[in-house]
Amino acid sequence: MSTGFFKDIEPVRYEGPDSTNPLSYRHYNPDEEVMGKRMEDHLRFAVCYWHNFVWPGTDPFGGQTFDRPWFGDTMDLARLKADTAFEMFRILGVPYFCFHDLDIRPEGDTFAESAKRLNEIADYFSDKMEETGVKLLWGTANLFSHSRYMSGAATNPDPDVFAYAAATVKTCMDVTHRLNGENYVLWGGREGYETLLNTDMSRELKQLGRFLNLVVEYKHKIGFEGTILIEPKPQEPTKHQYDYDVATVYGFLRRYGLENEVKVNIETGHAVLAGHSFEHELATAAALGIFGSIDMNRNDYQSGWDTDQFPNNVPEVALAYYHVLKAGGFTTGGTNFDAKLRRQSIEPDDLLMSHVGAMDVCARGFKAAAAMTDDRVLSGLIEDRYSGWQRPDARKLLAGGYGLEAIVDYVNHNKIDPKPKSGRQEYLENLVNRYV
Numbered sequence: 475m476s477t478g479f480f481k482d483i484e485p486v487r488y489e490g491p492d493s494t495n496p497l498s499y500r501h502y503n504p505d506e507e508v509m510g511k512r513m514e515d516h517l518r519f520a521v522c523y524w525h526n527f528v529w530p531g532t533d534p535f536g537g538q539t540f541d542r543p544w545f546g547d548t549m550d551l552a553r554l555k556a557d558t559a560f561e562m563f564r565i566l567g568v569p570y571f572c573f574h575d576l577d578i579r580p581e582g583d584t585f586a587e588s589a590k591r592l593n594e595i596a597d598y599f600s601d602k603m604e605e606t607g608v609k610l611l612w613g614t615a616n617l618f619s620h621s622r623y624m625s626g627a628a629t630n631p632d633p634d635v636f637a638y639a640a641a642t643v644k645t646c647m648d649v650t651h652r653l654n655g656e657n658y659v660l661w662g663g664r665e666g667y668e669t670l671l672n673t674d675m676s677r678e679l680k681q682l683g684r685f686l687n688l689v690v691e692y693k694h695k696i697g698f699e700g701t702i703l704i705e706p707k708p709q710e711p712t713k714h715q716y717d718y719d720v721a722t723v724y725g726f727l728r729r730y731g732l733e734n735e736v737k738v739n740i741e742t743g744h745a746v747l748a749g750h751s752f753e754h755e756l757a758t759a760a761a762l763g764i765f766g767s768i769d770m771n772r773n774d775y776q777s778g779w780d781t782d783q784f785p786n787n788v789p790e791v792a793l794a795y796y797h798v799l800k801a802g803g804f805t806t807g808g809t810n811f812d813a814k815l816r817r818q819s820i821e822p823d824d825l826l827m828s829h830v831g832a833m834d835v836c837a838r839g840f841k842a843a844a845a846m847t848d849d850r851v852l853s854g855l856i857e858d859r860y861s862g863w864q865r866p867d868a869r870k871l872l873a874g875g876y877g878l879e880a881i882v883d884y885v886n887h888n889k890i891d892p893k894p895k896s897g898r899q900e901y902l903e904n905l906v907n908r909y910v
C-alpha cells in the first residue's frame with residue numbers, strides 16, 4: 475500500500491539522451507551492456523537512509539525546513555519511514571540501500587531496548603527487501619550523534635563508552651548479516667580529538683586498533699562474508715580524525731595486522747577535505763590493495779567543508795570510475811550516494827530528481843571511463859612510459875640483484891646517460907576530453 479508521499483509518481487525509466495522529462499534517465503540504462511556487463515551490475519547504486527529520511531534540513535543557523543510525515547520517535551513512524559524509503563527505492567529502480575542503526579529506529583531507554591527495536595525494524599526490512607528485490611549494500615552504527623560519544627566511541631577516555639560502542643556494533647553487524655548486507659562500514663566521526671591538551675593519542679590509537687580487531691574477529695565468528703570497510707575522513711566533526719585518508723588508514727591497518735581483512739569506503743568530499751582528489755584516493759587504495767566501495771557526492775568548491783552535494787560534474791566522475799575500473803571494478807562494493815538536498819529543496823520530488831540527476835551523471839561518467847579503458851587511451855601510454863623496466867638488467871635493479879656499488883659499475887660500464895622524455899600531460903588531458 476502506498477504511503478502517498480510521492481503522490482502517484484511512476485517508476486523512473488530510461489528514455490534516452492533526448493528526453494526532457496525531469497523524472498527520466500537519459501544515460502542510466504540498467505540493462506545496457508558496457509564492457510560485457512549490465513550497467514546496473516557495474517555501478518551498484520545505493521540510496522542512503524540518513525540524508526534522505528533523517529536529516530531535517532537544519533544548518534548551524536537554522537532549524538528544520540523539511541516537513542516529513544515520518545519525523546518523530548515512535549516505532550510506528552519508523553515503519554512509515556521504511557515504507558516511504560522502499561517506495562523511493564522502487565520509483566528510482568536502485569538495487570541497494572545503506573543505513574545507520576539510528577536512522578532506522580528510535581533509540582530506546584536502555585541498550586537492550588535499542589537492540590530490540592533494531593531487530594524489529596530489521597524484520598520489517600526483511601519482508602520489504604523480499605517483496606521489492608532491493609538489497610543492502612552496507613549497514614553501520616551511528617557512533618557519533620549521541621552525547622555519550624562526544625569524546626569518541628572506540629577512542630573515548632571512558633572504557634564504558636568503548637564497551638557501549640562495541641556492543642552496539644555487534645548488534646549492527648548481526649542485523650547487517652541477517653539482511654545479507656554485502657559490506658559493513660565503520661566511519662569514525664568522533665575517533666579523533668578536539669585538542670591535544672586533553673588527549674593521549676598513543677592510548678587512543680591502541681583502543682581503535684583493538685576495536686577494529688574485535689569487529690574482524692566477530693565477522694569471522696558469525697561467518698559474515700561481506701567486506702569490512704573503513705571510511706576515511708580527515709576532520710569534521712572532530713578537528714582531527716585518526717582515519718585521515720586512505721594512506722593513513724593503510725598504515726593503521728598494517729600496524730594492527732588487518733591489511734588483508736579491511737578495505738576502504740572512499741567518499742568524494744572526504745578526499746577533497748584531505749587535500750586530495752577523489753581519484754588520488756581511489757588510485758592509492760588500488761595500489762595498496764584495499765579498494766572497497768565509494769560514497770559518491772561532491773563538495774562545494776568554495777566553502778571548504780563536507781557539503782555532501784549530489785555529483786554533477788561528468789569529467790570528474792569519469793576519472794573516478796576510470797580508477798574504479800582500473801582497480802578491477804566493484805566486487806562487494808558499490809556507488810552509495812552519500813548526498814543530501816539543499817535545505818530549500820523541500821518537495822518530495824526533489825528527493826527523486828537529485829538521485830535521477832546523480833545516477834545519470836554517474837552513468838555518463840562511467841561510460842566515458844569504460845570507453846577510455848577499452849580504447850587503452852591512457853594505459854597504452856603508461857605501459858610505454860615504464861617499458862624500460864621490462865629489460866632484464868632493469869629487472870635486476872628491483873629484484874635485489876645489485877647493491878649500490880654494483881649499480882655504480884653498471885652505470886659506468888654501460889655509459890648510462892639518461893635523456894629526458896616528455897610526460898605528455900596536455901596531450902593526455904586532451905585525449906580524456908574527447909571522451910567526456
Ligand code: XLS
Nearest residue numbers: 614661705741769780812
Ligand atoms: C560522514 C560520513 C558518514 C558515513 C557513514 O561524513 O560520510 O555519512 O558515510 O557513517
Ligand code: NI
Nearest residue numbers: 705741769812
Ligand atoms: Ni560517507
Ligand code: NI
Nearest residue numbers: 741743780812
Ligand atoms: Ni561525508
